[in-house]
Amino acid sequence: MLFIPLKKLRKQIMFLILNSVKTTLYLFVFFYLLLFFETNSAFAVSVPDIFSNHVVLQQNAEITLWGWAKTGEKVTVSVSWDQKKVNVTANNLAQWKVTLNTPFAGGPYTIKIEGYNTIQIEDVLIGEVWLASGQSNMEWTPKAGIDGGEQEVAKANYPNIRFFTVDPKTADATQLNVSGEWVVCTPQTMSEFSAVGYFFGKKLYQNLNTPVGIINSSWGGTPAEVWMNPKVIEENKLLKSAASSLKEVPWGPVIPGKAYYAMIAPLIPFKIAGVIWYQGEANTSIAESYSELLSTLIASWRQEWGYEFPFYYVQIAPFKYKELFAGAILRDEQRQVLAVPKTGMVVVSDIGNIEDIHPKNKRDVGIRLANLALAKTYNKHGLPVSGPLYKEMKLEGNKVRLFFDYAENGLIIKGKELSQFEIAGADKNFVKATAKIEGSSIVVQAKNLKHPVAIRFAWSNIAEPNLFNKDGLPASTFRTDNW
Numbered sequence: 001m002l003f004i005p006l007k008k009l010r011k012q013i014m015f016l017i018l019n020s021v022k023t024t025l026y027l028f029v030f031f032y033l034l035l036f037f038e039t040n041s042a043f044a045v046s047v048p049d050i051f052s053n054h055v056v057l058q059q060n061a062e063i064t065l066w067g068w069a070k071t072g073e074k075v076t077v078s079v080s081w082d083q084k085k086v087n088v089t090a091n092n093l094a095q096w097k098v099t100l101n102t103p104f105a106g107g108p109y110t111i112k113i114e115g116y117n118t119i120q121i122e123d124v125l126i127g128e129v130w131l132a133s134g135q136s137n138m139e140w141t142p143k144a145g146i147d148g149g150e151q152e153v154a155k156a157n158y159p160n161i162r163f164f165t166v167d168p169k170t171a172d173a174t175q176l177n178v179s180g181e182w183v184v185c186t187p188q189t190m191s192e193f194s195a196v197g198y199f200f201g202k203k204l205y206q207n208l209n210t211p212v213g214i215i216n217s218s219w220g221g222t223p224a225e226v227w228m229n230p231k232v233i234e235e236n237k238l239l240k241s242a243a244s245s246l247k248e249v250p251w252g253p254v255i256p257g258k259a260y261y262a263m264i265a266p267l268i269p270f271k272i273a274g275v276i277w278y279q280g281e282a283n284t285s286i287a288e289s290y291s292e293l294l295s296t297l298i299a300s301w302r303q304e305w306g307y308e309f310p311f312y313y314v315q316i317a318p319f320k321y322k323e324l325f326a327g328a329i330l331r332d333e334q335r336q337v338l339a340v341p342k343t344g345m346v347v348v349s350d351i352g353n354i355e356d357i358h359p360k361n362k363r364d365v366g367i368r369l370a371n372l373a374l375a376k377t378y379n380k381h382g383l384p385v386s387g388p389l390y391k392e393m394k395l396e397g398n399k400v401r402l403f404f405d406y407a408e409n410g411l412i413i414k415g416k417e418l419s420q421f422e423i424a425g426a427d428k429n430f431v432k433a434t435a436k437i438e439g440s441s442i443v444v445q446a447k448n449l450k451h452p453v454a455i456r457f458a459w460s461n462i463a464e465p466n467l468f469n470k471d472g473l474p475a476s477t478f479r480t481d482n483w
Contacts, residue, residue, distance in 0.1 A: 045069045045115035050270050052121065054182040056162045056213025058271040059105045059126045066097035069115045080110040081126070090115075102126050105210035125160060127211030128204060129272050130373075132197040133227065133264070134279030136220030137314070137365075140358055142198070143191045147360045156190035160210075161201050163193045166217035170253050171262035178266045182213070194218065196314075199366025200276055200373075207374055215272070217263045221251040223282040224293050227264060230257030232300045239296060242289040254282075264301070274310035274377060275301070276369050280334060281316055281357055284326035290333035295340050312344040312372045313337070315476060317352025317359050318462045327461035331477040335389065344372040347387050350474045354462040368473075387473035393455060393480050399445040400452050407440040407469050415466040418442070420458045425451050428483055430459075442467075454481035 047067035057063055069075050069090035077098050078085045086098045107125035112118065132138055142149045163185060166178045183189045190198050194216040201212045219226075225233060225243045233239045233256045246254040253259060283290050298311045315334045321327045338345055346368040351361040374380040388404040388411060395401075400423065404411070423433040423446045433455070435444045444455055458465040458477040467475040 044117045048177045052181040054123045056125045058129045063271040064269045075115040078112045125211035129213040131272050131275045132216045134218045138278035139218040146362045153187045153191045156187050158185040161185035162213045164215045166263045168219045169262040170258040174265040195362035196366045200370045203370030225256040226253045226259040242286040277313040287330040291336040294337045310342045314346045317348045318354050321461045328459045335476045347476050384471035388475040390478035398450050402442045409470045411437045420465040422456045424454045
C-alpha cells in the first residue's frame with residue numbers, strides 16, 4: 001500500500017486547487033474578451049470595399065465617403081491632403097456619410113476614419129475615375145486572349161493606374177456593398193482586368209499625366225435591361241414589352257435590375273468622371289428598342305448619381321447573327337443614341353471578326369474610346385474622334401446626296417469603289433446603288449430608279465464597309481427611312 005505523508009498530500013491538493021482556479025479564471029477572461037470583441041465588432045466603423053487601399057478618387061471635386069457605425073456613434077474623418085477633420089454621427093440606420101473636397105491630381109495620401117475603432121486607407125491617389133460596364137467584350141481580359149497580349153501584359157507596369165473589378169452578382173433589391181478591392185496596375189493585375197478598360201485608362205494616363213482609376217462592372221451575355229433600375233423599365237411601355245420577350249440563358253441574368261441592384265447601385269454616389277460602355281450583342285433579339293433602352297439607361301444612371309457625366313460607348317461589331325438584319329438594326333439604334341447630350345460612339349466595323357463575337361483587337365477599341373474622352377471631356381485637340389456619321393440627305397433628281405458629320409476634311413475609300421449602299425423608291429424595294437465621293441458628301445443612285453426616296457448603308461449583319469474619313473475611322477451603319 002502506497003503511503004503519502006499527510007503534509008505532502010495537503011500540498012498536492014492545494015496545488016491542484018490553485019491551478020484549477022487559475023485555469024478557470026484564465027478561461028473566464030478569455031471567453032469574456034472573445035464575447036466582448038465579437039459583440040462590439042458589429043458596431044465597428046466600416047466602409048464599403050470601394051474605399052480600399054490604393055483607391056483613386058476623382059480630382060478637384062466634391063466627393064462622398066460613407067459607411068456604417070453603431071447608431072449614435074461619433075465618426076471623425078480626416079485626410080492627409082489638408083488639415084481638416086469632418087465629424088458625423090451615425091444615424092438610426094447605423095449609416096454615416098461625409099462630403100470632402102479633393103485637390104488636383106496627386107498622392108499618395110491617407111484617409112483616417114475614427115470611431116469605436118480606426119480605419120486607415122493607405123496609398124490613396126487623386127486623379128480621373130471612370131466606370132467601365134457592359135457585357136463580355138468589356139469584361140474580356142488579356143488573359144482570355146487579345147491581339148499582342150503577351151507583349152502588352154509584359155509592359156503593363158503603371159503604379160498610377162489602378163483597377164477595381166466588381167464581382168458578378170445578382171440581387172432583388174439595392175445592395176449596400178460590392179465585393180472587391182483596388183489593385184495597382186502590374187502585368188499580373190492587368191492580365192485579369194478588362195482589356196478595353198486598361199487600354200482606355202492607359203491612353204488617358206499618358207495624355208493627362210494624372211492617376212487613373214477604372215472600375216469594371218460588367219458581365220458577359222447580359223442584356224442592357226439587367227443594368228437598369230427595373231422601376232424605370234416598368235414605367236416605359238416599349239421597354240417593358242421588349243424586356244418581357246427576353247429568354248433565360250445559362251450564362252447570366254436577363255431579368256431587369258438583377259445586375260443593377262448588385263453591381264451598380266452600391267457604387268452610387270462614388271464620384272466618377274464618366275462611363276464607358278460596350279454592350280448590345282445580347283439585345284439583338286429585340287434590336288428595335290435599343291435606342292430607347294440605352295438612352296433611358298444613361299438618363300437613369302445620371303439621375304441616380306446626380307449629375308450629367310459623359311457616356312461613351314462602342315457600337316457592336318459585324319457578326320453572323322441568326323436574326324436577319326439584327327446586327328444592322330442594333331448598330332443603327334446605337335447611332336441614334338448620339339442625340340443624347342454628352343455621348344460619343346466608337347465604330348469598330350474595321351477591327352471586328354464576323355466569325356467571332358469577341359474580336360481580339362481590344363487595344364484599338366480602348367484607344368478610340370480614350371480619344372473620345374480626351375477630345376470631348378478633356379478638350380484635347382488633334383485627336384481622331386469619330387468616323388463619318390450620317391447627318392442628312394438631299395434629293396437631286398434621280399440622285400441622292402448624303403451629308404456627314406466628321407467629314408469636314410474629306411472622305412476616302414479603302415478599296416476600288418464604294419460599297420454597301422442601297423437605294424429605294426416609294427415601293428420600299430431596296431436595290432444595290434452606286435456611290436461616289438464629292439468632297440465631304442456622297443452621291444448615290446441606281447440606274448433604273450428615277451424617284452429615289454431612301455438610302456441604307458452597311459445594312460447587313462456582317463457588313464464591313466469601306467467608307468472612311470481622312471482620320472482613318474470607319475462610317476457607321478445608317479438608314480434614312482423608318483420602314
